[in-house]
Amino acid sequence: MFAFLAICYSASAEGYQVNAQSQRNIAMGHTGTGLLLGASSVHFNPGALSLMSSNFEFSLGGTMVLSQVSYSKQNSLYQAQTDNPAGTPLYLYAAGKINDNLIASLGVTTPYGNSLAWKSDWDGRFLIQDISLSAIVVQPTLSYKINDKLGFGLGAMIAFGSVDLNKALPLTSADGEGSTNLQGSTTSVGFNAGVFYQATDALSLGLNYRSKVNMKMDGGDAFFTVPSDLEESFPTENKFGAELPLPANLTFGAGFKVSEKLTLALDLQYVFWSAYESLDFDFEENTSSLADSYNPRDYNNTLIYRIGAEYKLSNKFVVRAGAYYDETPISDDRLNPETPGMNKIGLSTGASYQVTNRLAIDASLLYIKGIEREAGYEPANFYGTYNSQAYLPGIGVTYTF
Amino acid sequence: MIKYKYLTLLLGILLFTQCELQYKDFEPSAGNADFSSVVTIGDSYTAGYMDNALFKQGQENSFAGILSQQLMKTANLEIKAPLFPEDKSVGGALNGRYVLASIGGSLVPVPTDGNPELLTDPLTWINGDAPFANVGVPAAKAIHLVVPEFGNPTLGPGKFNPYYARFASNPGVSTVVGDALLNTPTFFTYWAGIYDVLDYALAGGEGSTAGVDPGDITEITAFTQAYKGAMAMLSASANKGAIANIPAVLDFAFFNTIPYNGLVLTEEKAQGLNAAYEAYPNIQFSEGPNAFVVLDAFGLRQLEANEKILLTAQTGILTEGWGSLVPMPTDVVINKTEVAAIETATESFNAVIEDEADTYGLALVKTDALFNKLKNGFYVDGNAYNSVFVKGGFYSLDGIHPTERGACIIANEFIKAINSTYDASIPGADVNQYEGVEFPE
Numbered sequence: 001m002f003a004f005l006a007i008c009y010s011a012s013a014e015g016y017q018v019n020a021q022s023q024r025n026i027a028m029g030h031t032g033t034g035l036l037l038g039a040s041s042v043h044f045n046p047g048a049l050s051l052m053s054s055n056f057e058f059s060l061g062g063t064m065v066l067s068q069v070s071y072s073k074q075n076s077l078y079q080a081q082t083d084n085p086a087g088t089p090l091y092l093y094a095a096g097k098i099n100d101n102l103i104a105s106l107g108v109t110t111p112y113g114n115s116l117a118w119k120s121d122w123d124g125r126f127l128i129q130d131i132s133l134s135a136i137v138v139q140p141t142l143s144y145k146i147n148d149k150l151g152f153g154l155g156a157m158i159a160f161g162s163v164d165l166n167k168a169l170p171l172t173s174a175d176g177e178g179s180t181n182l183q184g185s186t187t188s189v190g191f192n193a194g195v196f197y198q199a200t201d202a203l204s205l206g207l208n209y210r211s212k213v214n215m216k217m218d219g220g221d222a223f224f225t226v227p228s229d230l231e232e233s234f235p236t237e238n239k240f241g242a243e244l245p246l247p248a249n250l251t252f253g254a255g256f257k258v259s260e261k262l263t264l265a266l267d268l269q270y271v272f273w274s275a276y277e278s279l280d281f282d283f284e285e286n287t288s289s290l291a292d293s294y295n296p297r298d299y300n301n302t303l304i305y306r307i308g309a310e311y312k313l314s315n316k317f318v319v320r321a322g323a324y325y326d327e328t329p330i331s332d333d334r335l336n337p338e339t340p341g342m343n344k345i346g347l348s349t350g351a352s353y354q355v356t357n358r359l360a361i362d363a364s365l366l367y368i369k370g371i372e373r374e375a376g377y378e379p380a381n382f383y384g385t386y387n388s389q390a391y392l393p394g395i396g397v398t399y400t401f
Numbered sequence: 402m403i404k405y406k407y408l409t410l411l412l413g414i415l416l417f418t419q420c421e422l423q424y425k426d427f428e429p430s431a432g433n434a435d436f437s438s439v440v441t442i443g444d445s446y447t448a449g450y451m452d453n454a455l456f457k458q459g460q461e462n463s464f465a466g467i468l469s470q471q472l473m474k475t476a477n478l479e480i481k482a483p484l485f486p487e488d489k490s491v492g493g494a495l496n497g498r499y500v501l502a503s504i505g506g507s508l509v510p511v512p513t514d515g516n517p518e519l520l521t522d523p524l525t526w527i528n529g530d531a532p533f534a535n536v537g538v539p540a541a542k543a544i545h546l547v548v549p550e551f552g553n554p555t556l557g558p559g560k561f562n563p564y565y566a567r568f569a570s571n572p573g574v575s576t577v578v579g580d581a582l583l584n585t586p587t588f589f590t591y592w593a594g595i596y597d598v599l600d601y602a603l604a605g606g607e608g609s610t611a612g613v614d615p616g617d618i619t620e621i622t623a624f625t626q627a628y629k630g631a632m633a634m635l636s637a638s639a640n641k642g643a644i645a646n647i648p649a650v651l652d653f654a655f656f657n658t659i660p661y662n663g664l665v666l667t668e669e670k671a672q673g674l675n676a677a678y679e680a681y682p683n684i685q686f687s688e689g690p691n692a693f694v695v696l697d698a699f700g701l702r703q704l705e706a707n708e709k710i711l712l713t714a715q716t717g718i719l720t721e722g723w724g725s726l727v728p729m730p731t732d733v734v735i736n737k738t739e740v741a742a743i744e745t746a747t748e749s750f751n752a753v754i755e756d757e758a759d760t761y762g763l764a765l766v767k768t769d770a771l772f773n774k775l776k777n778g779f780y781v782d783g784n785a786y787n788s789v790f791v792k793g794g795f796y797s798l799d800g801i802h803p804t805e806r807g808a809c810i811i812a813n814e815f816i817k818a819i820n821s822t823y824d825a826s827i828p829g830a831d832v833n834q835y836e837g838v839e840f841p842e
Contacts, residue, residue: 126783
């Protein structure tokens with residue numbers, strides 16, 4: 001596992017959301033809003049945590065994101081593919097009972113991020129060369145058991161976000177093409193609330209709302225490399241402001257215990273992507289050659305359909321499988337190679353092995369296939385066919401007492 | 402234990418299914434067209450004249466050169482162009498290729514030392530290598546392409562076009578269209594007519610509006626006859642081709658870099674000029690931008706909004722005070738009657754061109770629409786283009802001819818028209834692979 005600060009994330013879900021928040025959940029198609037899967041409920045549904053049976057639970061894990069995107073230019077023989085760095089989103093959850101009805105917990109997750117690297121001389125370089133976007137969310141949470149069937153939980157999400165992107169500028173000298181690097185970081189807050197209801201012995205229901213977190217950045221650093229005679233038009237120590245919304249999520253989940261051994265799960269996750277209207281860079285110092293940059297995004301709200309199953313093979317060994325269908329929030333004339341979205345199918349599997357009474361090892365493997373899409377970014381007239389796929393092997397531990 | 406086996410199988414499938422990342426492949430095809438022998442005929446644009454000179458890199462990356470590169474992806478063919486030697490250039494005034502230089506804090510195009518011998522010394526000529534398939538000749542009018550005098554060096558300097566004479570199959574006898582036909586073409590592009598109006602505009606509208614001499618707008622009957630003659634000859638050999646119409650030449654950066662009201666004055670200077678022109682109450686100055694003063698057929702007056710100033714007036718404005726104390730000479734100004742003459746001629750020439758496209762069922766490339774779009778600007782593959790000189794990305798340093806990227810945008814218009822007319826799939830050229838304006842280091 002890599003150092004915590006060095007992690008970077010890859011777009012493994014639509015838009016720039018990353019759904020790899022717990023091995024057990026990943027293995028079941030990233031369901032869990034209507035399940036009691038342990039400490040990961042801090043993220044999936046703080047309400048469910050209130051019905052936790054153990055006194056203390058701790059869970060930690062990481063996932064390796066190996067993703068690739070291809071681009072086949074419209075009406076052209078040109079093709080390109082990304083050379084993305086392997087992403088390693090991590091998660092950490094700890095939950096403990098304060099008394100019979102009240103549970104305190106903490107989650108550290110990486111629910112948003114995007115790490116994409118096209119070759120620096122590729123055809124879309126004036127839109128994007130590479131981008132690394134990440135948000136680490138720290139979430140202190142309290143859950144309250146109203147009665148044996150009903151629980152409620154509320155957490156504060158403190159998001160630490162950063163962005164670093166490069167693109168080429170069409171200003172050439174004998175030294176080569178110009179470029180710009182924009183980087184900055186910011187902190188913002190939101191909340192995560194959930195209720196959980198054990199309707200019958202077999203059926204459990206959950207509803208979770210994670211609010212929008214508006215990542216507003218001031219004083220980001222803007223660097224420009226341009227031919228020397230144009231340097232005056234591109235001030236060297238320029239700053240920029242920008243805003244990126246991490247969209248709200250409303251998830252309804254259900255769990256159904258078919259038998260002592262088999263549990264089925266279903267999640268419907270509604271993502272309020274329409275919050276992402278545009279990505280604007282407001283430069284502190286504008287010149288005749290450097291105007292503020294306005295980039296419409298116009299995302300649409302989407303629904304993710306998830307199903308999962310868990311089967312207890314023995315007291316020590318649990319296997320899981322799941323699948324999901326993730327709709328793209330991006331319309332056909334707003335598809336930018338910086339976030340090349342397309343409808344995606346995820347297939348997952350995984351297992352937990354109880355090493356001791358207290359310690360379990362959790363593993364998962366998720367394969368995501370993007371459904372081929374021909375579209376483009378109309379404001380910059382850049383069209384083509386995109387394909388993508390990703391493998392996400394992950395491992396984690398759960399400690400309970 | 403059988404369950405373990407299923408699990409292992411499932412994991413195995415997921416782990417070892419080496420799913421290849423998919424691409425969407427483009428399948429080039431010639432459709433109903435036959436690209437086994439292609440000729441490209443025309444003027445500076447076809448030749449690859451840019452930065453006010455002809456040179457090898459420009460020739461190879463003219464719209465015709467780029468189109469040829471793309472056609473080669475559908476067929477095994479060679480399109481032979483009359484290339485200059487590496488690193489040599491020569492412009493119409495025997496200058497070298499223009500480069501941008503930083504002078505006194507501003508970027509100005511300046512000519513390099515050229516290689517005039519490429520035009521003036523017949524020993525450097527390449528007539529023995531004829532015929533060529535790219536027979537674009539800088540500054541050629543439609544009426545030139547079918548007459549042998551156009552390449553006749555015995556007429557003396559200024560009376561023939563050395564760019565053609567240097568590669569003509571038989572200088573003084575052969576014609577441009579005739580040389581194209583020596584290739585027994587199966588497909589042709591023909592883009593002529595720009596210089597039939599542009600030549601007049603470049604001379605400041607001093608020539609005849611219906612003539613056949615240098616500086617004239619070509620007389621319509623002569624234009625029609627030459628154009629139709631070329632089409633008849635070419636179509637007899639190749640019954641498929643693409644012809645392009647004429648853009649509004651006055652939209653070129655060359656005529657729009659110095660605005661009619663580019664005389665920017667302080668209050669004090671405005672008062673001084675008002676005093677100087679006291680005897681002419683029609684001439685008034687105030688603080689801010691003012692219309693330049695000109696002396697022409699309409700008398701001593703200030704320019705109107707639709708009138709144009711040639712880019713070449715820049716030096717006179719800066720050093721001689723043209724347009725303020727000294728009236729702008731009439732040969733650097735296109736006045737309103739001249740503007741109207743150019744527009745009328747362009748319209749009638751385009752009517753002839755469109756008629757011919759109809760008659761022979763040829764692909765018609767509407768470059769007038771492209772250049773019109775350029776005025777407001779557009780994006781191609783993430784990069785913005787407009788008609789602004791130097792900064793706009795489309796025009797090279799002469800303000801008339803395109804950069805490689807501009808040429809590529811034009812080539813893609815040809816490709817679109819050919820694809821749709823002949824049900825072909827010629828791949829588009831990737832504009833970002835080509836060069837734009839180069840700034841000093």
